[in-house]
Amino acid sequence: MIPRRQDKRLEAVIFDVDGTLVDSERDGHRVAFNLAFQAAGLLDRWDVPTYGKLLEITGGERRLTYWFERRGRSMDEARERAAELHKKKTEIMRGLVIQGRIPPRPGARRLVADVRASGAQVHVATTGTRAWVEPLLHQVFGRTFQVVVTGTEVRELKPNPAVYRAVIEHAACDPARTVAVEDSLNGLRAATGAGLRCVVASNVYTREQDFAGAALTADGLDDPALVAWFSRRLPFAESGPRRAVAKRA
Ligand SMILES: [Mg+2]
Known part of the structure; x- marks a missing residue:
């Protein structure tokens, strides 16, 4: 003591x-993930409650890997996709930050x-x-x-x-x-x-x-x-x- x-x-x-x-979670990361999905031509979108549940997994790349695996992709494919998407998402998030969108x-x-x-x-x-x-x-x-x-x-x-x-x-x-x-x-x-x-x-x-x-x-x-x-x-x-x-x- x-x-x-x-x-x-x-x-x-x-x-x-x-x-x-x-x-930053709801109005920063969640938005950036959705814009990254969109940029990659994917139909996946995370609404506020879905993202709330996904937050139990720390780290954006791990969160994406989990998501893709749950959607039926192989572990290797999920990891590869997640790494790619996470790079794009980080770029988008950086843009939101620089625009002063994260209070x-x-x-x-x-x-x-x-x-x-x-x-x-x-x-x-x-x-x-x-x-x-x-x-x-x-x-x-x-x-x-x-x-x-x-x-x-x-x-x-x-x-x-x-x-x-x-x-x-x-x-x-x-x-x-x-x-x-x-x-x-x-x-x-x-x-x-x-x-x-x-x-x-x-x-x-x-x-x-x-x-x-x-x-x-x-x-x-x-x-x-x-x-x-x-x-x-x-x-x-x-x-x-x-x-x-x-x-x-
Ligand atoms: Mg925290």
Whole structure:
């Protein structure tokens, strides 16, 4: 058990991207996958509920492979098709990002700015592809994040903890004084598997998941409970840039 006193001083916060910092799943990735299907002359389309179910599989290429296999293609053919489609989809997603079509989740900019202002480090651990993650972070948050590890560098996707371990190693941060922020069960498992505490800010796709083991489960990054949790633990919380919101919804 970590003593509560030590608990209060966070040294680093590691953010997931998809569904956590940005609402990218429904209006970003899903749209990009459908445009990639269309560009390849395929009739496959993912509506909002279908995509919600497919999100249980992390990584776009794995999601496509699963989809093609379920539609009766051989494993080799499914893999080949998925690799091809995923390349196209990444290109399309990059275009959506550059056009500014992927907004931050409410409270995301504020939370990241507060963490930075407190003196704690901010990092990113995502299974997304660097080709769109990098322009997205730059476009939405500026040059804020210190260590960014993506699915391009780490092949084992969440819930495997590899991406979190890579961030901890590169940033040389103490896992006992670092917290992860995630939106999904796969993300929570990846973070806790790397020995981190994890705060979950769920969204419409993940709200029903069981987040047992999370340090806190909140409805979003602007949830007063989440804001208060960070206010109590950031290095300069007492005189910090922002007081906890006392009023509960
Ligand atoms: Mg996520």
